[in-house]
Amino acid sequence: IMVLSGVVISSLFAAFSSLLKFLADSENKLPEITFWLMGSLARTGGYQNVLYMLGVTALCLVPLFLLRFRLNILAFGEEEAKAMGVNVKFYSLIIICASTLLTASSVAFCGIIGWVGLIVPHIARSIVGANFNVLLPASMLVGALFLLVVDTIARCAMASEIPLGIITSLIGAPVFIYLLYQSKKGWL
Template structure:
């Protein structure tokens, strides 16, 4: 875990001084100070919080559903948030309206998944199938909305939001979604032991005295809360929630008492690094979702290949 802490501190301290406009931390002009305090610091804080939140959501789903490839988009929360944001862009285009609508529709999506899963069955498979169906439904609605949007006004805004970005983020934007993100992160941190038990089979968890149905609902609610708020703040950010827990397992193993905080630190560091790349490698800002995919996909392949080589060895 010490490696994850040092990695996070290094990336967090370097990030404020990374960007197209370079300035020294030792000689700050009034303009440099304004850029640092009003533009870069809120963006860096948001990147760290969203990265930690998505990583913990991915780790939670991987334990609850006992599937190493489960990610934050498993239950349709991300697609629901995307549709909420698109509706707000079409109707209002206010940043606060977009955030609030994305957050609310993300929660609506997980409620629909929960109700639908109880209707078609009772168990993990029903939840996964309901999540796939709801995710596909909201994705279709997003596609339909993009088709109807004004190609010169609304459509570019929709596409830019869906690709993910922290550009233009200010302290006011963070305040709006800070509470649900903090609740999601702290909730999972405090429930590390039940999360350990949830990774066992349902029969083993019940034999240890754990109320499986209650904790499953609680973990899904905490994760959905964080995913909705994160998507509302940053747009659709892929791969971070899937890859970060696997990187953390390579560092500290599978014990969630250590894995949970390590995964949060790895997720925060990874998204900070991706955001640094997005705003510094070109004369224009790259979409954050594109950068996370370009980095996350090869990293996941390397992790899976390393495990296979380890098993063979």
């Protein structure tokens, strides 16, 4: 049900994106929308937007860092966390709100840069383990390094900058398939 719900919601928002592109001014706005949908760090808008992102990041990372121990408990599952006295709904709401605000603000400035949120935590987990006390900062560092490498490739590979979403998809899909293969192999 979760996968099918994701497919339906993705299709619905793809229709909204297509409608926006159809209604947009083809001379000015349509290229901006198209490049935003492909993702780039080149058009983030200067120091004022960087300061805004730092504020949002600090606001969201404080509760996430304070709840790292609770994240470890929540990783055991809802029933086990409740048995340990954790208010699952309350902490899940805080974690989801902070994560959503971080993601939404990043996407608003940089556009859609896919696969980073799917593969980076898995890579970080394979390096440092599943303890969120270490995994959360490691995921931030690996994600930043990943985007730095991808952005460097995007700026140097051709005469014009390649949108980051294209490169992250070309890297992310095979890595994710490999991770799925490894997890299935571990189940056998």
